[in-house]
Amino acid sequence: MTLAPPLEARGLRKRYGDTHALDGFDLTVAAGSVHALLGPNGAGKSTAVHTLATLTRIDEGEARVAGFDVATQHAQVRAAIGLVGQSAALDEILHGRENLVMFARLHGLGTFAARTRADELLEALDLADAADRKVSTYSGGMRRRLDIAAGLITRPAVLFLDEPTTGLDPRGRADVWDAVRRVVALGTTVLLTTQYLDEADRLADRITVMDAGRVIAEGTPAELKSRLGGDRVLVVLPTATGSAAAKVAVAAAVSGEVRLDEERAEIVVEAGAEGGTAALLAVVRALDAAGITPTQVQLREPTLDEVFLHLTDRPTTTDRTATADGGHR
Amino acid sequence: MNTTSALRQSWIIMLRDLKHWQREPWTPLFGIAFTIMLLLVFGYLLGGSIELPGGGDYLSYLMPGMFALAMMFGLEGTMTAIANDSKKGVTHRFRSLPISSVAVPLGRAGADLANSTVELLVLMAGGLLIGWRAGGSWSESLLAVGLLLWLRFALLWLGIFLGLVLRGEGGVMAVQILVWPIGFLSSVFVSPQDMPAWLGFLAQWNPVSATAAACRELFGNPAGITDGILADHPVAVALVWPLVLAAVFVPLSARAYRRLSV
Numbered sequence: 001m002t003l004a005p006p007l008e009a010r011g012l013r014k015r016y017g018d019t020h021a022l023d024g025f026d027l028t029v030a031a032g033s034v035h036a037l038l039g040p041n042g043a044g045k046s047t048a049v050h051t052l053a054t055l056t057r058i059d060e061g062e063a064r065v066a067g068f069d070v071a072t073q074h075a076q077v078r079a080a081i082g083l084v085g086q087s088a089a090l091d092e093i094l095h096g097r098e099n100l101v102m103f104a105r106l107h108g109l110g111t112f113a114a115r116t117r118a119d120e121l122l123e124a125l126d127l128a129d130a131a132d133r134k135v136s137t138y139s140g141g142m143r144r145r146l147d148i149a150a151g152l153i154t155r156p157a158v159l160f161l162d163e164p165t166t167g168l169d170p171r172g173r174a175d176v177w178d179a180v181r182r183v184v185a186l187g188t189t190v191l192l193t194t195q196y197l198d199e200a201d202r203l204a205d206r207i208t209v210m211d212a213g214r215v216i217a218e219g220t221p222a223e224l225k226s227r228l229g230g231d232r233v234l235v236v237l238p239t240a241t242g243s244a245a246a247k248v249a250v251a252a253a254v255s256g257e258v259r260l261d262e263e264r265a266e267i268v269v270e271a272g273a274e275g276g277t278a279a280l281l282a283v284v285r286a287l288d289a290a291g292i293t294p295t296q297v298q299l300r301e302p303t304l305d306e307v308f309l310h311l312t313d314r315p316t317t318t319d320r321t322a323t324a325d326g327g328h329r
Numbered sequence: 330m331n332t333t334s335a336l337r338q339s340w341i342i343m344l345r346d347l348k349h350w351q352r353e354p355w356t357p358l359f360g361i362a363f364t365i366m367l368l369l370v371f372g373y374l375l376g377g378s379i380e381l382p383g384g385g386d387y388l389s390y391l392m393p394g395m396f397a398l399a400m401m402f403g404l405e406g407t408m409t410a411i412a413n414d415s416k417k418g419v420t421h422r423f424r425s426l427p428i429s430s431v432a433v434p435l436g437r438a439g440a441d442l443a444n445s446t447v448e449l450l451v452l453m454a455g456g457l458l459i460g461w462r463a464g465g466s467w468s469e470s471l472l473a474v475g476l477l478l479w480l481r482f483a484l485l486w487l488g489i490f491l492g493l494v495l496r497g498e499g500g501v502m503a504v505q506i507l508v509w510p511i512g513f514l515s516s517v518f519v520s521p522q523d524m525p526a527w528l529g530f531l532a533q534w535n536p537v538s539a540t541a542a543a544c545r546e547l548f549g550n551p552a553g554i555t556d557g558i559l560a561d562h563p564v565a566v567a568l569v570w571p572l573v574l575a576a577v578f579v580p581l582s583a584r585a586y587r588r589l590s591v
Contacts (some may be wrong), residue, residue: 079427085423086423088418089419089421089425090418090419091345092417094345098345105427106432108334150422320332
């Protein structure tokens with residue numbers, strides 16, 4: 001038993017041509033926790049996971065997984081981890097159970113042990129009812145869960161989940177979230193990457209926010225949310241005309257930062273230390289006093305785009321449409 | 330990676346490939362139906378008008394050629410299966426597992442050999458029904474079947490290699506078309522001695538011709554050729570040709586599999 005954290009990285013650098021996929025990346029993940037790497041496309045999340053899983057060589061820096069050096073102890077690292085990629089690595093024609101039995105046997109388990117392990121995992125990931133159906137009949141969420149089960153065959157100390165809910169419908173996302181909680185309950189440490197702040201918030205014990213291959217913020221979801229300006233009050237105005245005046249009125253009433261999107265006639269207010277409800281009331285009072293009737297006022301969590309705006313004072317590096325809708329609500 | 334575990338892994342992959350056919354049996358069934366159709370077309374439609382050098386019944390000459398041709402055409406199925414598989418997610422998992430890089434190709438080889446054995450038995454039964462007879466001894470007939478599967482085994486690796494290298498639709502289609510002229514440019518349907526000299530020369534050196542000639546000798550069927558190495562030592566050539574093909578394409582396939590990027 002090692003007391004060292006199951007995942008530790010210091011100053012990782014990885015370059016592809018002129019692009020710095022990782023540019024001095026640091027990470028420490030505590031045993032038995034869920035850690036989220038949060039960032040937009042191209043932030044270096046997948047590269048970070050691939051280097052820790054020994055699929056990609058690092059140019060500089062050092063990393064240890066389950067106590068093994070990723071640069072020199074490939075075999076030991078690979079034996080200690082499970083990796084679930086962005087697309088399901090499953091045999092579509094075989095049944096769910098047959099997939100797990102086959103992978104378990106290829107991992108070296110005997111026929112009986114492979115069957116037992118497959119049944120345990122099907123049970124643990126709530127797939128027992130679908131065990132004897134072809135994978136081609138599975139929903140996206142079921143495939144992802146079977147994929148996670150396949151990653152758990154060897155009882156890895158660390159499970160990497162690369163964007164586990166990308167492309168899933170809300171039901172599938174909820175199923176996968178539930179599956180991740182079950183995995184952690186089994187004692188596995190989980191590192192997951194995500195573009196969705198709410199996903200990191202719901203699942204992770206700690207979140208590392210990445211941008212351009214670097215860590216730009218790190219902490220528990222609560223710490224990060226308060227540091228990132230807390231919840232947001234969204235005000236939608238009937239027209240862009242007079243929106244500047246409305247912004248001035250609102251800004252005078254609250255302590256947090258106020259941003260105006262003229263094109264959409266929207267004002268977004270950072271609730272800050274005073275808290276969401278207090279900010280919401282202050283905003284409504286200020287608008288009322290100024291004689292402005294908005295079409296909509298709501299309190300919501302910050303989107304990834306707003307987090308990045310706050311941290312870097314610029315929108316996410318991807319195109320705004322990908323993140324502006326939050327993609328995840 | 331030791332040999333025992335590599336063989337065990339290949340066995341597991343082979344069972345998986347066979348299970349695919351059990352779930353979706355149309356591919357192998359269609360393959361067998363197609364070979365029977367070819368047999369009927371050539372045996373009955375065209376067979377009557379062909380005279381053999383050295384004499385003999387055309388159907389008896391044709392059957393061993395059909396067996397060899399079926400073994401060659403099998404490479405197309407191998408190639409398609411490998412090309413399709415390599416594009417799917419499961420290949421990603423196979424490559425990330427701690428298994429030998431020959432396990433997936435070797436598993437495919439095992440499944441395809443099993444399939445070809447069944448196909449061969451069906452073809453031979455069909456041949457017996459329409460009047461073909463194996464005149465040699467039991468051991469000679471068994472050796473002939475062994476040589477046919479040996480050819481299939483060697484060409485399989487060519488199929489695996491092509492499937493891994495030409496993964497696009499275009500490449501696979503090109504090979505599916507090319508197997509026709511290459512299969513026909515052999516002693517399967519017509520004696521090379523009846524062809525223009527240069528074509529006959531190429532046809533004699535086709536590995537399919539060597540296996541066909543060896544089977545004709547072992548089954549006691551008309552040889553269709555009266556001189557040259559295939560007339561004198563057909564069994565030896567039918568042993569060596571596949572050996573050469575396998576020696577080239579087994580390592581090439583293993584390398585192509587390792588280099589596969591999914």
